[in-house]
Structure formats: C-alpha cells, structure tokens
Amino acid sequence: MEQISLFKPKERLIITYECEGCGRTVQKKEMQITGGPNKGDWIEVNAGCKCEDLKLAEEAGQRRVQLRNEKMKQFFDYYSLMNDNLKSATLENYEPTSQELATAKQNITNYIQEFDGKKNLLLHGSYGTGKSHLSVAITKKVMEKKKECLFLSLPKLLTKIKETYNNKGVTEDELLAVIQRVDLLVLDDIGAEHHTEWANTKLFEILDDRSGKSTIYTTNLNSKELRAQINERNFSRMMENTEIITMNGRDYRRKEF
Incomplete structure (x- = not known):
C-alpha cells in the first residue's frame, strides 16, 4: 500500500x-x-x-440583524390594519398645533426612550389631533429597538375577526395569537366600533391576553363616554398601568378656508 x-x-x-x-x-x-x-x-x-474571523462574524451578525429587521417590517405590514395615509407617519413629521399637543409629543418621546414592554398609554382627545399618527410613530421607533409591533384599528380588527368565520385562510385563534405575542400593540379608535356584547367580549379577550405587555389605546371619547361604550370591566382592564395623554386642539387635517 x-x-x-x-x-x-x-x-x-x-x-x-x-x-x-x-x-x-x-x-x-x-x-x-x-x-x-x-x-x-x-x-x-x-x-x-483572529481579525479575519472576527470580521466574518461581525458581517454575519449584521446580516442577521438586517434580516430580522426586514422580517419585523414584513410582519408589521402584513398584519397591521391602518389607513394608507398613516403609513408615512413618523415622530419627526408630526407638527403640534398647540402647546398641549407639543407636551403630548414630548411625553410620547419619553415613552419611546424608556420603553420597557410593560407600560401602557391612552391617547384621548378631539378628532384630528394626531393620536393615530403618533401611535404609528411609536411603533416605528420601538421596532428600531428590535421589538415586534402591531397597529390595529379596533373597528377593522373586529370586522377581520368576523371574516375569519367564513374564511379558510387565517383563523381567529391565529389572529389572536399574533396579537398576544407582539411586544407592543396599538388599538386605535376604541369606541368607534359598533357597541355590541360580542364586540365587548372580543375586546376583553384581547385585553386579558395582553396583560403585562405594552398596549397603546387611542380614542376620541372621554372617560364617561368610553366606559359606557366598552363596559366597566373593559375600561378597568384598560386603565391598568396606563398613562393618560390628553390631545385636544385644532383638527390639523382640515385646511383653512
């Protein structure tokens, strides 16, 4: 041999x-x-x-971060339910029309900087003051922290849940599982949905599943009106560990005549 x-x-x-x-x-x-x-x-x-090995490891790490960020954005775009005009909303392009709204923007900036995945926000006030705009802006900033976020108009979400009953695609359980798992959920326009016992039951399921996780709520109703719309049990659950930010002012979406 x-x-x-x-x-x-x-x-x-x-x-x-x-x-x-x-x-x-x-x-x-x-x-x-x-x-x-x-x-x-x-x-x-x-x-x-080991310089070459470290360089390759760093490049691989950067690629993993890039892929994760792309995946989170795709997840957000796929599951979020929002109007098209909100998709370009950022913290930077929000322009307060009053001192109260400027204070609200600053409080929201603080919330983003101190985000811990547990504290909630309730943005309430008159129409057109930018509650939804700032909520979308929060999700974009929090996603930069490598967190999963979701923006859902509550009326649209309830409609989507009803559609799952006759749809062979995504099921209600799958949709609710996604809502439960994300690090930050925005429930937009609470109180605009049709007031029914079914709607309040679904809202409670969502709030109960989100216990201990950050959720942002927006509404045009005051506390008395909101309590009457969503019932005392849901209102009480919403108020747990929740900071209230009032946003009243001129409707900046309307043009001056």
Whole structure:
C-alpha cells in the first residue's frame, strides 16, 4: 500500500507582537511550501491573528440583524390594519398645533426612550389631533429597538375577526395569537366600533391576553363616554398601568378656508 508522508513545513519566526485588531498574541513567520507547483517557496503568515474571523462574524451578525429587521417590517405590514395615509407617519413629521399637543409629543418621546414592554398609554382627545399618527410613530421607533409591533384599528380588527368565520385562510385563534405575542400593540379608535356584547367580549379577550405587555389605546371619547361604550370591566382592564395623554386642539387635517 502506498504510504503518505506528512512533513511539517520549515518555518522561521520573524516577530511576535500584540494585534491591535483582535488583541491576540501573533507570531509573524515565514513558512516553506511543501508541495504543489510552488513547492519550496517561502510565504509569510500571521499565526494566532483572529481579525479575519472576527470580521466574518461581525458581517454575519449584521446580516442577521438586517434580516430580522426586514422580517419585523414584513410582519408589521402584513398584519397591521391602518389607513394608507398613516403609513408615512413618523415622530419627526408630526407638527403640534398647540402647546398641549407639543407636551403630548414630548411625553410620547419619553415613552419611546424608556420603553420597557410593560407600560401602557391612552391617547384621548378631539378628532384630528394626531393620536393615530403618533401611535404609528411609536411603533416605528420601538421596532428600531428590535421589538415586534402591531397597529390595529379596533373597528377593522373586529370586522377581520368576523371574516375569519367564513374564511379558510387565517383563523381567529391565529389572529389572536399574533396579537398576544407582539411586544407592543396599538388599538386605535376604541369606541368607534359598533357597541355590541360580542364586540365587548372580543375586546376583553384581547385585553386579558395582553396583560403585562405594552398596549397603546387611542380614542376620541372621554372617560364617561368610553366606559359606557366598552363596559366597566373593559375600561378597568384598560386603565391598568396606563398613562393618560390628553390631545385636544385644532383638527390639523382640515385646511383653512
């Protein structure tokens, strides 16, 4: 049987140093090639340096983050139920029309900076003051923190749940599971839905499943009107660990005549 001999290549130490890139002790050597067309030639190697490995690991990590961010955005776009005019809403392009709204924007900025996944917000006030706009803006900023978010108009959500009863696609359980799992849920326009016992029961299921997780609510109703619309049990659950931000002012969506 043919014997295969493995020869240790000849080597000469040039210098030993501490690599600034990876912090490892590196030996710069000359090594002689033992086979192939370049047999006998001498090459330089840096034995012990991990810079290339660290670079590859960093690139792989950045790619994973990029893919995760893309996946979260696709998830948000697929499941969220909102009007098209809200899709471009950001914190930066919200322009308060009163001091009260400027204060509301600052409080919301603080909420984003201190986001812990547990505290809730209730944005209430008159029509057209930017409650939905700022709620969408919050989800975009929180997603930058690598969190899953969802924006749902409550009236549209209830309609979507009803559609699942005659739809062979996504089921009600699957839809509610998505709502339960996200780090931040926005329930927009509470109180605009048709007042029925079924609607209040579904709202309670959602609120109960979200216990301990951050939820943002928006409504045009005051506390008395909201309590009458969604019942005392749902109102009480909504108020748990919830900061109230009042947003009254001129409807900035209307043009001056």
